[in-house]
Amino acid sequence: MRAVHVRVPASTANLGSGFDALGLALGLYDEVTVEAAESGLDVQVRGEGAGQVPLTEEHLLVRAIRAVDGAPDGLIVRCRNAIPHSRGLGSSAATVVAGVAAGYALTEKTLDDRALQLAAEFEGHADNAAASLLGGLVLAWSEGEKGQCYRAVRLEPHADLHAMVFIPAIESSTKTTRGLLPAQVPHVDAAFAAGRAALAVHAVTKDPGLLLPATEDRLHQGYREPAWPDTIRVVEELRAAGFPATVSGAGPTVFTLVSGDREVPPAVDLTGFDAHRLEIDRDGVQVRPIG
Incomplete structure (x- = not known):
């Protein structure tokens, strides 16, 4: 070839x-x-x-x-x-x-x-x-x-799911944001993460109704907030509106999974972010x- x-x-x-x-x-x-x-x-x-x-x-x-x-x-x-x-x-x-x-x-x-x-x-x-x-x-x-x-x-993944991403103009370095993570985390946070990660597998493949609790994080997003505070703000506003929003990878893009034609309510301030609906x-x- x-x-x-x-x-x-x-x-x-x-x-x-x-x-x-x-x-x-x-x-x-x-x-x-x-x-x-x-x-x-x-x-x-x-x-x-x-x-x-x-x-x-x-x-x-x-x-x-x-x-x-x-x-x-x-x-x-x-x-x-x-x-x-x-x-x-x-x-x-x-x-x-x-x-x-x-x-x-x-x-x-x-x-x-x-x-x-x-x-x-x-x-x-x-x-x-x-x-x-x-x-x-x-x-x-x-x-x-x-x-x-x-x-x-x-x-x-569950057949009804598609993605929405909210992409800001700013860039982010994985190396930089990893440097914000602590060398150790409390045992209670590690146990929380293990349970929610297991639940996330079930939610994405079988039961999207559990995505909101399944995507809760205590290991990395909060520690990285200083790198992109607007990203965390959008994540929190979306989650308050019932969307299972997370930081996408090392950020600063915001990611969420949705079913059907559900739209983000106007109360969520997406200023500075470009929204894209993706399969x-x-x-x-x-x-x-x-x-």
Whole structure:
């Protein structure tokens, strides 16, 4: 296979209570074409990240392709990005998954558990990467003495659910917001998180009526409030109105799941946030040959 087209979904991680464990694929996509060449590298980017991301071997997608054994020496890469960068919608994970998927296709391999391992190694956890790779709801974890073997299982979200995201203009760094988290949390908070994360799996897949309590968090959102106070304000206002709102990943985007055509009441102040209604992506990364 000499050239492939890859479509990869955005994702949200944590879903409030499932910190570093739960991820959900969203119907917002980056699209990439990758062509093998004898030598050299030619990268072009349109849309999100254009003029900001490197067009060299340091481009994240190129690095991900190179991580696949047997990947071609020469590459012609064309990116059309719709996933906002540094907003908590898994743009980095989507880029890595697209690169791994392209590398697998160009070397005539079938995506497997090793693909998740390669993708997750770039960020050190598998929640966003697994969601973009597998689609639907994912439960991710790590194994081994050093926790560097990444695993995930895919679960089917309830058919009635779709997502709403509220994206601010400001950006957020995962590295920065992780630095706000304490090294230890009270045992009572850890027990609370375990119960609510388990409930979140049930709520997303079987009983959306339980989403509001299932998405309550005590492990990360409150500690990160100094980084984006308006995000936490919108989360709290939405939750007060009965929406199971959370911070999407490392923020600053706000995420909620809804059923039907339910709309946000005017009392919720969304000034500075762009609202988008998205389907849940249920297919994960898609690859097709070109020519």
